[in-house]
Amino acid sequence: MGRREEVECWLTDMDGVLVHENHALPGAAELLQQWEDAGTPYLVLTNNSIFTARDLSARLRTSGLNVPEERIWTSALATADFLKQQLPGGSAFVIGEAGITTALHEAGYIMTETAPDFVVVGETRNYSFEAITKAIRLIDAGARFIVTNPDATGPSVDGPLPATGAIAALITKATGKEPYVVGKPNPMMFRSALNKIGAHSENTAMIGDRMDTDIVAGIEAGLHTVLVLTGISDRAEIEKYPFRPDEVLSGVTELVAGPVESEL
Template structure:
C-alpha cells in the first residue's frame, strides 16, 4: 500500500464541545506533511461546510471547506442522482438548504418529490404538520441522518433521528437515511478522496455510526476512546474496530507508523468495490 486517506469524525475525536482534544492539531499537520488526503465527516446538516471549516480554524485546525464532508452534501448529491432537478420540502436549516440548491434542487411546499429532514432549532409544529401531509400525499421521506440527539454546549437536544421517528410514526412511512453510517455517505466520501477501500481509514468515537459504517464498507477502522464509546462498552457490539486508541494523540505521535498500522488487509479490493456498488443499489431502490 503506497497511499492512505482518512475519514475523520470531529466531536469526540478532534474536539469535545469547544475544547480541542490534545494531539488533534499535530495529527492533522502530520497528515498534511505526509501528503495523506483527509476529510472531516459530520452528521450535522445544520451548518454549511464553510461554517464547519471556520469552527475548526478558530480552534486551531488549519483546514478549508474542501476538507469538510457533511451529511447534507451526501443527501443532496444522492437525490440529484435519483431525480435530477427535483423538488424538496425541508425540515432543517442553512447547511441542508444550501446543499440542495447547489445540487439543482428547488425548495417548495406544494407537491415536492421529497421531504428532507435535518436537524436544527427552527423546527415548528407547523413544519412537522406540513411534512406529514406532504409525505401522505406522495413525497418520499429522506433523513440526512438517524442520530437521535445532538450534543450542545448547554446539553443534549433532539436530533434528526428523533424528528424522523415522529414523521415515521405519523405517516406510517419509513425514511431512507443517507448520513453516517449509510454506505451512501461512506462511499461518497471515499470516492471524493479518490481512494479504494484498502486505502481508507475511518477514525471515530462511536461504534454505531463511524465504526459500523467503516466495517460495512471494508475500511480500516480506528475507535478513539475520547468520546462516546468506552472500552467497557465494546462487549455490547457484535463487531469490533481494527484498532483502538486512547485519543488522536496516539496517531499524532511520530513513533506511530501509520503505513505499517494500516497495511495488513484480508479483504480483496475488487470484492469490496462490488459490494459497495450492491449496497448503494439496494439503497437507491429502497
C-alpha cells in the same frame, strides 16, 4: 485490510475525535498538519447538517484546527449528493438549516412546498409544528421521505436536545412511512466521501469515537477502522458489540508519531 501501513487515505469523525466542546483534542492539530504536509487525501465527517462546510471550517479554526472547507463532508452534503444521483434537478420540501438548504441548492435542487419529489428532514433548532404538519401531508401525498442523519438527540450545555431522528420518528408515526437515512451509520455517507476524494475502501481508514455509527459503518464500507477513546465509546462499550475495530487508541495523538501495532 487490517494494517495501518496500507492506509493511504483517511476519513475522520469530528466531535470526540478532533474536538470536544469547541476545544481541540490532543494531537488533532498535528495529525491534520501531518496529512497536509504529506499530501494525504482526507475528509472530516460529521452527521451535523445544520452548518455548511464553510461554517464548520470557521468554527474549527476558532478551536485551533485548520481544516479547509473542501476537507469537510457533512450529512447534508452527502444527502444532496445522493439526491442529485437519484433524481437530478429534482425538488424538495426541506425542514432544516443552511447546511442542508445550501447543499441542495448547489446540487441543482428546487425548494418547494408544492408537490415536491422529496421531503428532506435535517437538523435544526427551530422545528416548526406547521412545517412538520406540511411534511406529513406531502409524504402522504407521495413525496419520498429522506433524513440527513438518524441521531435522536444532540448535546448541549443543559443536557440532550431532540434531534433529527426524534423528529423523523414523529413523522414516521404520523405517516406510517420510514425515511431513507443518508448519514452515519449508513455506509452511503462513507462511499460518497470516498468518491469525493477519489479514494478506495481497500486503502482508506475511518477514525471515530462511536461503535454504533463510526465503526459499524466503517466496517460495512470495507474500511480500516480506528476507535479513539476520547469521545463516546470506552473499552467496556466495545465488548457489547459483535464486531470490533481494527485498532483501539487512546486518541489521535497516537497517529501522529507513526504506525503502531493494533491493541486488539
